[in-house]
Amino acid sequence: MxxxxxxxxxxxxxxxxxxxxxxxxxxxxxxxxxxxxxxxxxxxxxxxxxxxxxxxxxxxxxxxxxxxxxxxxxxxxxxDLRDRAGWSDDTRSTLPKMSALIAEAGLSVPAAKSIDVISEGVCLILGPSEIALEAAAKLQETLAVTVLLDDGTDPPMTRAFEVIRGKLSHASGALGQFDLRFDALQQLEPTGRNWGWNEPRDGGRTSCDIILDLSGDTSLFPAPEKREGYLRADPKHAPSVADAVLEAVQMVGTFEKPLYVRNEPLLCAHSRAGQTGCSNCLDICPTGAITAKGDHVSIDPMICAGCSSCATLCPSGALTYDAPPTESLMRRIQTLATAFLGAGGTAPRLLVVNDHGGQMISYAARYGRGLPADVVPLEVEAINTFGHAEILAALAAGFAWVDILLAPTSEQEVLEREVALANAIGGGKSALLDHIDPDALSEALFDAEIPAALAEAVRPMGNRRQITRQAAKSLAPASELMPLPADAPYGAVLVDPNACTLCLSCVSLCPSGALGDNPDLPQLRFQEDACLQCGLCATICPEKAISLEPRLNLSDSALSQVVLHEEEPCACIECGALFGVKSTVDKIIEKLAGKHAMFQSSDAARMIRMCDNCRVDAQYHQKNAPFKGGDRPQVRTTDDYLSKRRDH
The missing domain is CATH 3.40.50 (Rossmann fold)
Known part of the structure; x- marks a missing residue:
């Protein structure tokens, strides 16, 4: 059928x-x-x-x-056509929006990759003794419970669950694999009429599947609400404690943990040769799932909460959101725009929400004005997946405006940065909405002034950098150079020719290959489209001759190599082969000839103007040549050895 x-x-x-x-x-x-x-x-x-x-x-x-x-x-x-389109105070036709939503619903979304996480129900409970012991009594039938007491409380006279005393000095991991370390650890000695504790010791180590933190102290982990298996509640608020206990009961079994982010270390611009370049992902990760591993970064998939901030800010594409892939999101954007415009709609607006925003839309539809007929909602798994590339792709596809509705779990700093960059490139046609009241959301959307949409929609393709460039060219066809915010991942490398010695240290460290040399001539070449603005070149330059200029160059020159600095090569005085930079060789001669112990003679100073081969040859043939040894000893044969024995 x-x-x-x-x-x-x-x-x-x-x-x-x-x-x-x-x-x-x-x-x-x-x-x-x-x-x-x-x-x-x-x-x-x-x-x-x-x-x-x-x-x-x-x-x-x-x-x-x-x-x-x-x-x-x-x-x-x-x-859902009713809440997102049908229930609205807008009297305009909803046919274009409904067509767009139906077209998007027909797309196949690839399933996210995942790994299995096994929790056997081993639970550590922290907190005041009266609260922690009560929680343990409720959980003892379903979980393997251990209570950590950190005060002078006498041990409870029960073996229904384990009790220890000490200080938790370290905790790491997530659901199914928490690693714990204790100091002043004391274990229960359940013998005699009055139970007691054994002698304290430091360095105790164990593991557990679940941590129920009822201490009311500072969280053990950053972004505790995003650390799976770590349940935290205020011990003074009984309903919160009850909710945490109930949630702990449900954390037993085998669970699928999505692999949110794909990592390609070879593209990473974190560091080279011990010099730090890009650290966007390390700086923004709320859970601490990202760590530096040499020249690249590593992501612990068990700790990653899938907020996508790292992938959105990654300038090189080393980190990409994969649950689902970025390509799937771009396809949804283009499908919505194409279907809306194809059904006779004009100047649609895109409203990007997550599940929190989806609930707000439902409340606004049932109890308020709903959404305007030209506002097309797009629900995404993580709101931070929608960065500047996605905003520009939507504008290029035919949306007149893009709104992103913040959620309580959003990393607002990331979205503010991405919207500012998108507005600098796309002409100020996107905004963040920060509303917790559905009626306020509706009013903001109904009252907004809508700019004109792009006359001829395009469908950018490729990675996020390529999509940004294609979209920018369609949105601003008359522009060639766009100034961008200081933290933009697009821009130029500027070289001071009076300071640059063409040592090419920058070329060897450039992670994207934007800087290059010429094997035949002393030249520093640059391809602007490939530049990540990571700053490694400026950091490593011994002459401090390099600076960065954030901008988006839409001319064709950005796609090819241009010469930033070049000088006259030095010709070998023996064979005429070109080597090195003439001005650098002249400076070396001026500094060393006749002034350094190794270059007192004219012959020694003359070698500075020779290529590598001729210099070695000259050193070999000079008096007291360092490469020339004495006569080689005569090879002894068996006959020589035997004749010597006969002589004796």
Whole structure:
């Protein structure tokens, strides 16, 4: 059976143009139902049994899935048209938006890669004795509990769970693999009438699957809400403690841990030769999952919470978000824009949200004005995945404006930086929205002034840097040089010709190959499109001749190598071969000839103007040549040895 849209106007509370949707999407539509989840449930069952049905209602998805299981049919896909488009105070046609949402829902999203995490329920509880022991008593039946007491409390007279006393000196890891170290550790001695503690010792070490922190002290980990397996609650707030205890019970078994970020170390611009270049990911990671490993960085997938800040800020593409891949997000953006414009819509706006924003949209639709007809919502797994490249791709694809709705877990600093960069390139057509009130969100969207959209939409392709350049050329075709914020990953390398000695230290350390040399001539070459603005070249330059200029060069010159500095080569006075830089050789002669012990004679000073081969040859043939040894000893044979013995 062909694909079919099963439409429902939810008791006549929204208007849906079935014929128009069918023409715009190319998908056949059912008749317009009003109560698929109740009185028309039989029609729903028939549609599900036929297969390839998309039910345009997400509110009752659980009912539809249970119905599919009952009739032994595949679960149907569900699409929310009502909250995101149908329930709105906007009187304009919602056909373009509904067409866009339907087209996006038809895309296949690759499944995220994952690894299995096993938790056997070994739990460490921290906190005041009266709170921690009470929590242990509740968990003893389901978890293997150990309570750490750090005060003078007498040991409880029970063996239902373990109790130790001491100081937790170190904790690392995440769900299923916490590593713990203790000082002044004392274990229980449950003998005699009165139990006691053994002698304290430092350096105790163990592991556990879950940590229940009821201490009320500073968190053991950065961004504790993002550390899986680490449950933290205020001991003075009983409901929080109860929630944490309940959550701990559910952390037993085998879980799938998504591998959020793909790492390609060869592209990393973190450091070279002990010199630090880019440290964006290290500086921004909220969980501490990223560490420096030589010239590149390493990500602990067990600690990574998938916020995507590192991938968004990575200038080289060494880190990319992979749950799902960036290519999937770009395809969704372009599909939404294409379908909206193809259905007769003009100047659409993109509203980027995560699950928190999705809930706000639902509340705004049910209790308020909803979304304007030209605002197309795009829900992403992590809001920080939407950086400057994604914003520019959306504008180039035909969106007139891009709004990003902040969430409580968003890394706002990253988004502010990315929006500022996108506005510098795209002409100020994106903004961050920081609203926790659904009505305030609706008002901000209804009251906004909408600029004109791009006259001819384009579909940028490639990696994020290539997409940025393509989008920028379409958004500002008359521009060649765009000044950018100081932290932008695009720009030029500027060289002071009076200071540069063409030592080429910068070339050897450039991680992207933006700086290069000429094997035949003393030249420093530069390809601006490849420059990451990591600063390694400026850091390593012994003459401090290099500075950086953040900018986006849209001319063709940025795609090819240009000469930043060149000088006359020095010709060998013996063979005429070109080597080195003439001005540098002249400076060496001026500084050493007749002034240094090794270059007192004219012959020795003359060698400075020779190429490597001729210099070695001259040194070999000079008097007291350092490379010339004495006569080689005569080779002794067996006969020589025997004749010497006969002589004696």
């Amino acid at each position: 062909a694909k079919q849209l099963i439409l429902c106007d939810c008791s006549g509370s929204q208007s849906i143009d079935a014929q128009g949707l069918s023409q715009a999407t190319g998908i056949s539509c059912s008749k317009l139902h009003s109560a698929l989840c109740t009185s028309e449930i039989e029609a729903t069952a028939t549609a599900i049994a036929g297969g390839e049905a998309t039910i345009c209602c997400a509110q009752e998805q659980q009912i539809f899935e249970e119905l599919a299981a009952e009739i032994e049919a595949p679960s149907p896909s569900c699409l």
